[in-house]
Amino acid sequence: PSFGFLFDIDGVLVRGKTPIPAARTAFQKLVNSQGQFLVPVVFVTNAGNCLRQKKADQLSHVLGVPISQDQVMMSHSPLRMFKHYHDKCVLVSGQGPLLDIAQDLGFCQPITIETLREKHPLLDAVDHDRRPNMLVSVYFCFKALSVVLFGEPVRWETSLQLIIDVLLTSGYPGNPYHHENYPHIPVLACNMDLMWVAEAQSPRFGHGTFMVCLENIYKKITGRDLKYEALMGKPSRLTYQYAEQLIRAQALHRHWQQPIHTLYAVGDNVMTDVYGANLWESQLAAATAAHCRSVLVCTGLYNPHAAAGPRHSLADTAFHGHRDFRFDPGLVKPDHIVSDIDAAVDLVFQLENFAP
Secondary structure, three states, X not given: OOEEEEEOOEOOOEEOOEXXXXXXXXXXXXXXXXXXXXXXXXXXXXXXXXXXXXXXXXHHHHHOOOXXXXXXXXXXXXXXXXXXXXXXXXXXXXXXXXXXXXXXHOOOEEEEHHHHHHHOHHHXXXXXXXXXXXXXXXXXXXXXXXXXXXXXXXXXXXXXXXXXXXXXXXXXXXXXXXXOOOOOOOEEEEOOOXXXXXXXXXXXXXXXXXXXXXXXXXXXXXXXXXOOXXXXXXXXXXXXXXXXXXXXXXXXXXXXXXXXOEEEEEEOOHHHHHHHHHHHHHHHHHHOOOEEEEEEEOOOOOOHHHHOXXXXXHHHOOOOOXXXXXXXXXXXXXXXXXXXXXXXXXXXXXXXXXXX
């Protein structure tokens, strides 16, 4: 095959924990009788609350075909490339097995928000029931040299407060704020999705919403913009670059001789899946003959009935992308719109004249 698939997960394969029926049908077309993939496939999700192996196991169960962790790309996967941060003390925010995730990525000295809160109990003051009875602070000397935002945390007020503390004290929370410490210590953020879909009828807050809160609090206090050392997860170029490496590694492993010329990115979110694929396409067009085509499905965030209303054009939709990404109406126009993932696979096979 001279093409490969980049599949989003939420809104394409599942809604929350509920499988989308078309997913199993689609994947029966993508594997042979031994369960081997006929074309390279990588799952590119903005989720970041588990290890790749756990996500691969979940996908194997949902799709009824064996998925390897090498086919799974979480929003935090590109952090493996940031080796110059791996031996430094980093404050990590999110939920799930954060220490396991950080260490699997190569970080040697991760510290969670919860650990920081336990060591500095006076810092977390919003919830009166969680305030310490005695006004003493445990001596805990460490210097956070960077902050890694893996995904939305559970107690936003605690994470927002402690991350701001770390940024405004140059990594020494508990010390007085010093506004002149700018630029602040590096912040690396994964998953910029403002919203995502689960079982509820309306979209739910994503990590991008948490980032909006953090950015606005930091600016309100300091008068300056919060700066990111790196942003990863769709729609960042870094994510598609890494995903393409995984696709090519998969083709090499299977001894497929034909070079991969076209990637088909299948997703449900105009602001991440479509925008990111089109952004990467523009990057590829400037450098090589390869292409990245965006395929939008109607089983998740994108609602064709809403799009057909008075605000007809996708380009008229409010921009839900991150602050640091420019809005370009052309980047939110998908190459193809189909009903579901099964229709997406049929379309690509037809476009590529591919007969399994």
